[in-house]
Amino acid sequence: MxxxxxxxxxxxxxxxxxxxxxxxxxxxxxxxxxxxxxxxxxxxxxxxxxxxxxxxxxxxxxxxxxxxxxxxxxxxxxxxxxTTLPRFGYTRTIDTAAMLVERRISATYKDLPGGQLLGPTFDYTHRLLDPELAEDQEPAAPEARAADHEAMPRVSEILAQEGLIEEDGSLPEEREPGDITREPPEFPMQRDLRLQALSRGDEGFLLALGYSTQRGFGRNHPFAGEIRIGEVEVEIDVPELGFPVPLGRIRVTECQMVNQFKGSMKVPPQFTRGYGLVFGQSERKAMAMALCDRALRAGELGEDITAPAQDEEFVISHSDNVQATGFVEHLKLPHYVDFQAELGLVRQMRREYEERRAGAATERREAAE
Amino acid sequence: MVSRQERQTVMQQRREAMAVLAAAPGQDLLGLWNAAALPDEAALLRGPETGLVTLRGRMGGGGAAFNFGEATVTRATVKLPSGVVGHAYALGREKEKVRVAAVIDALRQQPEFETAIEEKILAPLRRRQAETDETRRTETAATRVDFFTMVRGED
Known part of the structure; x- marks a missing residue:
């Protein structure tokens, strides 16, 4: 009933x-x-x-x-x-090498073409609360310095010249990039689908997993090869025009993590890489994403899978905070009928348990007599 | 007969104009459009309508493509009384901006309006964008780290 x-x-x-x-x-x-x-x-x-x-x-x-x-x-x-909007299609790939850079740093190379540009960063602040911000104080105007319009190649391109670092990730030529918003996830998963899931994944969850690799749960010896933040052009091919149509610019954060790798049966010793690409100025998230991307490549690189951050199904299935919050928070909704059923079951089990105990006590008494 | 190269140039110019219009803040574009007092008689064939595009990046920056998120985009297609068709696309949800951009795209294909559009709308927008970008570049350049080596000891 x-x-x-x-x-x-x-x-x-x-x-x-x-x-x-x-x-x-x-x-x-x-x-x-x-x-x-x-x-x-x-x-x-x-x-x-x-x-x-x-x-x-x-x-x-x-x-x-x-x-x-x-x-x-x-x-x-x-x-x-x-979900309420119609879909117009897929853009061409963005070119982060052509970014209008607002911040760009490398922890692996001091002197690199284009230089180290700190941009609007919290780094090197003292993390002391600033009482002045409680007032409506006009901040000083930013300093300006002639920009030299020097090209800023990605750091990975510089390292690649020595052949000691793996190339940008590749997938079979004919593969159309997968889309987790269109098809349900299946494991094992290709790297393009993982990257899509990580890019929208929860920052706190990915940060904790990235941190876990640093603490030894799937250690992969990372260096922040490069972090860059800025605006990139977006273009789309449309049937009505015979050229890629420019849509304007978006701000993204890109992180190139470079990881020492001693080699395996499959791959010679070299630097391997993890990649992070996130909307907006989201440096912590991009770094965490890159750490997780690298950890999840364990299988591909012939490493032992021993830690949570390397477990693809575990990481990808739990990285989406909308799914996670939906399932956790649904516990608040009325479960009155479920609970009544459970209550009846527990009452019955408890009755049987008491009867067994009483029976056992009687047997023991009889045996002792 | 128009040569292939000429067609290519026309296409590139149109694309460049569309890039300027798409990147322009709506307020700037509409302000210049109103001031230019060009005929606004185009019929809407499509939109303006807002939808989604899925953005693509590349693994490691230059490797295999992957989808990394979506963005709102508004598009419009208009037709002038002369029959010339104009298209516009831009990130965001500014419908009037995109409708006007489509009219501009149509008008600039007509020789009699080309100069007016170039001088009254595209050139000022291009100039403002270049200034904004240059300001951003110089402000970022001021945060460039100049390393210097400290030499200790006498030899």
Whole structure:
């Protein structure tokens, strides 16, 4: 028998009204505008775009506001929105070597063409809270210095000249890149699908896994070969025009992790690589992604798979925070009938257990007499 | 008979103009368009409509392609009374910007409007974009690390 129970409409309606009120907060404090969120909480917006897997600063800012700053809720909102839009197709591949660079550093080469450009970084700050920011102080104008328009090749291209580093990853020529938004994941998975999952994966989860490789769970001796942040052009081929149509520019963060590798039966000693590519200014995420990408290549490179970060199914199946939060949070929904059934079962098991105990005690007493 | 090379040049110029229009902030583009007072008589054939494109990167920067996320894109197609068709695509959801960009794309294919569009819309947009980019480059260049070697001891 199944008995449906209804109720709670008024409670839900009132809860949502209350949510809207609490979201707005004290009315004598001015309401946030989307422009303020996009401009002044830009890295929160970037994270929502990256893990929401939708590049649109205005929508991501709206999601942050609607979610009261709850990042995973905002990411969820953006993911839900993207399902309402028609798809126009796949872009041409972006060229990160042609990026309008806003930050570019290498931990492996001091002097490299284009130089080390710190850009707007938290690095080398003292991490002391700044009371001045509590006031509306006008910051100093940025310094300017003549730019020399020098080409900035990716560091991997420099290392490649010696032949001591593996090439950019390749897949069979005829392979059309897979798309996890179109086809359900199957394991083992090709690297293109893994990279797509990692690029939208939860920053905290990937950070912890990347950290675990550094602490010895699947160690792979990483160096930050290069991190670059900036804008790249996007183009798409459309049937109505005989040339790739420019769409404008997006900001991305790219991380080239370079990993020492002592070689295996399959591969000679060399530097191997992990790759990170993330929307916006998302350096920590791009680094974590690159560490995880490299760890997940263990099988391909003939390494023993011994650690969680190397376990493809474990990492990819749990990296999506929208899926994760959906399954964890569904526990809050009414499970009254399930629980009643479980309760009946536990009562019965407990009764049988008590009976067995009583029976055993009687037997022991009889044996002793 | 138009030679292949000429066709190529026309195509490249059109593409460059579309790049300028797509990258322009909506406000700038609409401001210049209104000031230019060109005929806005195009009929909409499609859109303006917003949808998604899936963005592609390459493993290691230059290797095999992979999809890494989606972006909102708005597109429009218009037809002038003369029959010339214009297209526009741009990241984001600015429908009026994209509609106007499609009209501009159509008009600039007509010799009588080509100069006006170049001078009143495309050149100023190009200049502003170049300035914005140059500012960004010089501000970034100021954060370039100059290493110097410290020599210790006397020999």
């Amino acid at each position: 199944y008995v449906a129970v209804k109720g709670g409409e008024a409670a839900i309606r009132n809860a949502h009204t209350l949510l809207a009120d609490r979201r707005r907060g004290a009315r004598d404090v001015p309401a946030l505008t989307l422009e303020q969120i996009a401009e002044q909480l830009a890295l929160a917006v970037d994270r929502v775009m990256a893990e929401g897997s939708l590049y649109d600063t205005g929508l991501a800012a709206l999601a942050v506001k609607q979610a009261r700053g709850d990042m995973i809720e905002a990411i969820f909102l953006l993911r839900a929105y993207r």
